[in-house]
Amino acid sequence: MSVVHILLAELELTGPGAVAAPEAHTVGSVLRPDLPLARDGWGNPYVPGTSLAGSLRQHAPRERRRDLFGEVFKDPDKNAENGREETTAIASPVRVLGTRLTLPEVPAMRRRRTAVDRHRAAAKATTLHDRELLPPGTELALWLRLDTETTESALVDEVVALLGTWQPRIGGGRTTGYGRAELVAVRHRVVDLSTPGGLRHWLTIGGPDLVDDQAAVVYERAQRAGGAPDEPYLFGMALEFRITDALHIGTGTFADRSGRRSGVAQILRDHEGIPVVPGSAWKGVLRARVEFILRSVGIGDVCISVEDGASGSCGACVVCEAFGWTERAGTMADDGTPAKTIGARGRLLFADSPVREGSVRVRNHVAIDRVFGGARDEALYADETVEDGHVALHIRHDKAVPDLVRAALVLALADLADGAIGIGGGTTRGYGSLAAQRTTTDWLTAERTTAVNTLRAHRTSEAHAPVHATEEAPA
Ligand SMILES: [Zn+2]
Numbered sequence: 108m109s110v111v112h113i114l115l116a117e118l119e120l121t122g123p124g125a126v127a128a129p130e131a132h133t134v135g136s137v138l139r140p141d142l143p144l145a146r147d148g149w150g151n152p153y154v155p156g157t158s159l160a161g162s163l164r165q166h167a168p169r170e171r172r173r174d175l176f177g178e179v180f181k182d183p184d185k186n187a188e189n190g191r192e193e194t195t196a197i198a199s200p201v202r203v204l205g206t207r208l209t210l211p212e213v214p215a216m217r218r219r220r221t222a223v224d225r226h227r228a229a230a231k232a233t234t235l236h237d238r239e240l241l242p243p244g245t246e247l248a249l250w251l252r253l254d255t256e257t258t259e260s261a262l263v264d265e266v267v268a269l270l271g272t273w274q275p276r277i278g279g280g281r282t283t284g285y286g287r288a289e290l291v292a293v294r295h296r297v298v299d300l301s302t303p304g305g306l307r308h309w310l311t312i313g314g315p316d317l318v319d320d321q322a323a324v325v326y327e328r329a330q331r332a333g334g335a336p337d338e339p340y341l342f343g344m345a346l347e348f349r350i351t352d353a354l355h356i357g358t359g360t361f362a363d364r365s366g367r368r369s370g371v372a373q374i375l376r377d378h379e380g381i382p383v384v385p386g387s388a389w390k391g392v393l394r395a396r397v398e399f400i401l402r403s404v405g406i407g408d409v410c411i412s413v414e415d416g417a418s419g420s421c422g423a424c425v426v427c428e429a430f431g432w433t434e435r436a437g438t439m440a441d442d443g444t445p446a447k448t449i450g451a452r453g454r455l456l457f458a459d460s461p462v463r464e465g466s467v468r469v470r471n472h473v474a475i476d477r478v479f480g481g482a483r484d485e486a487l488y489a490d491e492t493v494e495d496g497h498v499a500l501h502i503r504h505d506k507a508v509p510d511l512v513r514a515a516l517v518l519a520l521a522d523l524a525d526g527a528i529g530i531g532g533g534t535t536r537g538y539g540s541l542a543a544q545r546t547t548t549d550w551l552t553a554e555r556t557t558a559v560n561t562l563r564a565h566r567t568s569e570a571h572a573p574v575h576a577t578e579e580a581p582a
Contacts, residue, residue, distance in 0.1 A: 111298040111309065112263045113204070114251040114325075115318040116270050118277075122287040122459070123378070124241035126154050126278035152210065152241060154277060156203035159249050163201075166273050175201055175266065201266055204250035207315065211244035240285070242378050247277065247288065250315065258297050267293055271326045282431055284386035284458040293326035294318050338456055338503040341513070342554075345499040346520065347544035350465065353492035355538050356388055356531040371469050372490035382465055382493045384530060386457035389500060392530050393457075394430045396519035397512060401426065404562050406511065422451065429454050429512040454508050458501040465496020472536075492538065514561035517554045524551055 146152055164176040172178065177199030253263055270293050277286040296318045299305035312319070356375045377383045394412065401409040410421035412432070420432035431453025471489045502516075522528050524547070529539030543551060 109299065109301045110255050110258050110260075110305075111300065112253045112255065112260065113296045113298065113317050113322075114253070114263070114266065114270070115294040115296070115315075115322065116249040116251065117291040117293070118247040118249065118275060118288045119291050120241055120243050120245040120247065120277065120286070120288050122243050123285055124245060124277045124288070125280040125285040126152065126158075126241060152208050154206050154208060154247060156206045156249070158278070159206060159275065160199075160201075160203045162275050163269065163273060166275075167269055171265075173197060175199070175262075175269075200253055200262065202252045204252050205315075206250070207248045208241070209246040209248075211242055211246075241278075244378075246291075248315070250318070258299055263295070267295065267325045280387075282386075282453045282456050283390055284456070289328065290326065291328045292324055294322040295325045296322035338505045341455065341502045341504045341508060341516075342550070344550075345501050346547045346550070347497065347499050348524070348541040348547065349497040349544060350462070350494060351526065351540045351542045353468070353470065353494045353538050354382075354384070354462070354465075354496075354531050355490050355492045355533050356382075356384060357490070370489065372488070374467070374491045374493060377459065377461060382462040382467060382496070384460040384462065384498050386459050386501075388530055389460070389502075390430065390455070390457040392523070392528060393516060393519050394426065396522055396528055397430075397515040398426055400515045400518050401511065401562075404566060406562065406565055420450075425509045425511050427451075429508050454504050454506040456503040456505060458503070460498040460500060462493050462496035462498055465493040467491055467493055490533070497544065498541075510561055511565055514558035517551070517558040518562075521551050521555055524548065 160176065164172055167175055177197045179194065179196045181194055251266065253260070253266065255262060270290060273290055275288045275290070277288050280286065297305075298309050298317070300309055308317070308319075354374075355372070358373045358375050374382050375385060398409055398411060402411075409424045409426050412420040412426070412430075420427050422432045431451055433450035468491070469489050470492055500520075519528070523530070523541055524543035526540040526542070528534075530541065531539040533539065
């Protein structure tokens with residue numbers, strides 16, 4: 108082991124990133140965001156190296172994972188005398204030395220999310236929580252170390268090739284479009300400890316400076332528009348809608364972008380100030396409708412993920428399989444402490460949709476006094492809305508989605524295009540209605556019949572067997 112290889116992978120976030128501090132899931136505070144960014148001891152946001160190592164490990168072919176990244180496993184060949192399997196640990200040849208985040212010159216982003224109340228088709232009052240986000244353009248450096256016998260190493264070449272095809276997603280919230288990152292460059296510094304120069308470099312230089320100007324650039328991003336290579340579209344394309352009335356997806360605050368209190372409920376905007384429909388809003392509305400559709404056609408065993416008093420998503424039905432699930436927030440364990448967060452990530456991925464060609468207006472409202480008629484005192488309020496714009500809905504998937512959910516999703520989208528369900532706040536006041544653009548209307552018309560037939564076929568076969576989550580899409 109006389110040659111040390113240091114690899115520096117430079118990544119860039121192409122969308123917002125959510126790297127919540129682990130303590131954030133259990134500690135509530137009114138002073139801080141519910142889901143603050145993980146920070147180091149100096150208060151700077153930071154991404155733990157272990158999460159990146161885990162992502163890179165997942166990206167490696169299954170049969171190479173143990174050789175590259177080590178493993179801790181029960182070894183059946185090493186049965187101890189008492190009959191128990193011994194735990195064997197293989198150290199990882201690829202070691203993560205550290206990470207560093209460099210934030211661009213934009214204010215920290217916060218985003219609020221709510222759960223949907225099915226009966227009011229609007230956000231539930233108590234479910235608002237916000238999340239501190241890393242802005243797009245955040246740079247992330249990752250240092251890796253490999254030790255080999257020689258300066259030429261097939262292992263190093265393999266890791267570089269692996270990095271080159273990596274599509275890392277940093278942090279949480281992946282199914283609602285957070286954490287998309289792209290590899291910008293990989294630098295390789297060989298430190299040959301059998302040479303005086305190499306030894307001096309190793310002994311006198313430490314930390315990030317180990318990768319100096321003698322490092323070779325072994326990967327460089329090709330110049331291309333857009334972000335990281337994306338997962339495939341579920342329906343082969345983005346779906347196009349236009350706003351028929353007005354859309355209000357609030358930030359939950361009245362402070363404008365400069366931080367002043369404006370007295371107007373602000374809409375959500377991206378880092379460039381463009382109004383957006385966040386992936387989480389699409390996902391919430393469509394999930395609620397998919398559950399509703401499957402239950403109303405009598406396909407049982409579909410949970411009600413946002414019903415009052417229910418235990419939250421079940422984790423066993425086809426909807427949970429496609430959309431993911433978590434233990435309901437605020438659930439208490441038997442000893443009164445908040446329960447640990449458990450759950451599984453969904454297969455469907457919903458990206459943020461910027462509103463194109465929309466105009467932002469402020470609408471004034473007044474609450475009506477039901478008893479005396481007329482306006483109630485001190486009941487004037489205003490909200491910002493986006494009007495006349497259009498949005499593209501990007502639904503992607505990274506694993507097979509059950510046929511049943513795909514069919515129900517088509518019908519849910521048809522309901523969205525018909526205005527039967529709306530998106531964002533104030534849907535009971537007529538906000539949030541969308542209409543499909545021509546190509547999407549044609550596609551929905553064509554898909555609808557197939558979707559209805561799929562549900563019908565399941566209903567007949569279900570007389571015998573209940574629908575449970577399966578590994579592959581049911582036939
Ligand atoms: Zn479920």
